[in-house]
Amino acid sequence: MNSAVMKKTMYFFVLPALLFYCIFWIFPILKLFQYSVTDYNGYVQNFNYVGFNNFKTLFQEEVLVTSIKNTLVYTAITVILGNIIALLLALLLNANIRAKGFYRSAFYIPTLFSAIVVGFIWSYVYMPQEGLIASFLAKIGLTNWDTNFLGSYSKALYSIIAVDIWKNIGTSVIIFLAGLQTVPHELLEAGKIDGAGKWKLFRFITLPMLATSVTINITLSVINGLKAFDFPFIMTNGGPGISTNTLIYAMYKMAFTDQLFGKASALGIISFAIIIAITIVCVLTLNKKEVSA
Amino acid sequence: MNWLKASPKYVVLTAVVLCTLFPVYWMLVIATQRDIFSKVSILPSSLTLEHVIDIFTKDNYMLPLANSFTITVTSLLIVLVFGLSSAYVLGRRTFRIAYKNTLLVWILLVRVLPPITFALPLYIMMNDAGLLSTKLPIILAHVLVNLPLVIWFMMAFFYSVPEEIEESARMDGASEFVIYSKVILPLVLPGIAAVTILSFMASWNEYLYSVIFIQSPGDFTIPLKLATLNSEQELTEWGKVASGGLVSVIPVLLTAVFMQKHLMNGLTAGAVKE
Numbered sequence: 237m238n239s240a241v242m243k244k245t246m247y248f249f250v251l252p253a254l255l256f257y258c259i260f261w262i263f264p265i266l267k268l269f270q271y272s273v274t275d276y277n278g279y280v281q282n283f284n285y286v287g288f289n290n291f292k293t294l295f296q297e298e299v300l301v302t303s304i305k306n307t308l309v310y311t312a313i314t315v316i317l318g319n320i321i322a323l324l325l326a327l328l329l330n331a332n333i334r335a336k337g338f339y340r341s342a343f344y345i346p347t348l349f350s351a352i353v354v355g356f357i358w359s360y361v362y363m364p365q366e367g368l369i370a371s372f373l374a375k376i377g378l379t380n381w382d383t384n385f386l387g388s389y390s391k392a393l394y395s396i397i398a399v400d401i402w403k404n405i406g407t408s409v410i411i412f413l414a415g416l417q418t419v420p421h422e423l424l425e426a427g428k429i430d431g432a433g434k435w436k437l438f439r440f441i442t443l444p445m446l447a448t449s450v451t452i453n454i455t456l457s458v459i460n461g462l463k464a465f466d467f468p469f470i471m472t473n474g475g476p477g478i479s480t481n482t483l484i485y486a487m488y489k490m491a492f493t494d495q496l497f498g499k500a501s502a503l504g505i506i507s508f509a510i511i512i513a514i515t516i517v518c519v520l521t522l523n524k525k526e527v528s529a
Numbered sequence: 530m531n532w533l534k535a536s537p538k539y540v541v542l543t544a545v546v547l548c549t550l551f552p553v554y555w556m557l558v559i560a561t562q563r564d565i566f567s568k569v570s571i572l573p574s575s576l577t578l579e580h581v582i583d584i585f586t587k588d589n590y591m592l593p594l595a596n597s598f599t600i601t602v603t604s605l606l607i608v609l610v611f612g613l614s615s616a617y618v619l620g621r622r623t624f625r626i627a628y629k630n631t632l633l634v635w636i637l638l639v640r641v642l643p644p645i646t647f648a649l650p651l652y653i654m655m656n657d658a659g660l661l662s663t664k665l666p667i668i669l670a671h672v673l674v675n676l677p678l679v680i681w682f683m684m685a686f687f688y689s690v691p692e693e694i695e696e697s698a699r700m701d702g703a704s705e706f707v708i709y710s711k712v713i714l715p716l717v718l719p720g721i722a723a724v725t726i727l728s729f730m731a732s733w734n735e736y737l738y739s740v741i742f743i744q745s746p747g748d749f750t751i752p753l754k755l756a757t758l759n760s761e762q763e764l765t766e767w768g769k770v771a772s773g774g775l776v777s778v779i780p781v782l783l784t785a786v787f788m789q790k791h792l793m794n795g796l797t798a799g800a801v802k803e
Contacts, residue, residue, distance in 0.1 A: 253680070264647040268649060268650050343546070349774065350752045352774075356771070497649065500649060511641055
């Protein structure tokens, strides 16, 4: 058999998955475009085509801007802060440390819990009076701090983001550690002999060698951030007000609480566009960086 | 002196570990204490298994456990059957590059697009078909999100199998299916183990699709059951939710401990340039 040509029968191996996706993924997404120009409520089969009214209403409402802004803030902080902390921890662990395995496993434990359990633990941590942080602050005599973390317009979003970082940091640490283990020791020694300081060794030897793990970690956390739903849903219900609405949360609420499927679909189309744009930019920049490094 | 030099590292690491584990430890305390609000102390004062027993006897916790198990295992099996055979073909050297890029974009899209964009219309489809009272929609949803991961992950493993092995089996007159199932699959077992663990963990803890696609309390998965315990009554039953949460993490924890090597392989695959 000519190895450049695949046997026709081989296509049967891909067919099931392909069909599955056409029916349950591509078709629904096409339907989404249809629903976005209707006043469909999700229950009554009769609906009218209303043109771009859904989009017009969305652009007039505060919830669109707020949820886009929150999603971007959520993504930016989890990506930047989460990865910097993870990288620092990985660097610490990569040094000659005893019980390395213990620390690595300990960082990974929160990842094992489901979002609902994590949300539950942290609601307890954040409780205004009896919570862990509030009790701790009271014990050391700081009673005049505002400890209403999840009920405050200015603090709720950041409190949720902290939980997300706490939950996902273990995975990033493991990926960075694996990358660090590929940095050749001789290269670092050579750098040292040439008189490079710690920062220079890191900047010009370690970091470029880490390019692949950086790409993977950033991609994973961008995807995770853009899809943020669980913690706003579990911990704050998008509130107070709409201050912790993310795109996905806003869509969910429009569709299932307010029963505005048409409007939710329109919001779906908008976030579709935003998320694809961000992903393309990320992939392109990271690919370029990785190649040049 | 060496010890002194290294100690700041240990101080920092230990502090971070405390921040990481203290909330988890606190859950353990809540789960094993009779009345949490009367005496909040670092060490549990009255150890009790009352809450754990309660969730099984009073809240029928076995049912959501069984549901989660059914949904996770069924979707995992479907994902493996579809995903492995697709990855086998797509991971072959002879597969045309043009298709490969299309595939890459598709896999990326499934991962990055807001899950709700296909979940909303799928919900309507399932509602119209009268299937919302069954476990089928949630199993479908889990297959949809895990399939691309499996295909993407396994492609690299199939790629690393030398094509000569297939050729020689073909010479011996083995059919395509026999080559695939008897010759190739056993060679990529480590990859299958890794991706199975990752998909299992993702399915077991999944929340958003469960909220959308599971309607009848009889089908509730663990996360949904915990959510009702958390909100149904006016006063959250902290002890019950904490013990339910701890019980739910046991399967995942056991997998992570006993399959640690495969889990690590799964998490770091692709993180290292070869």
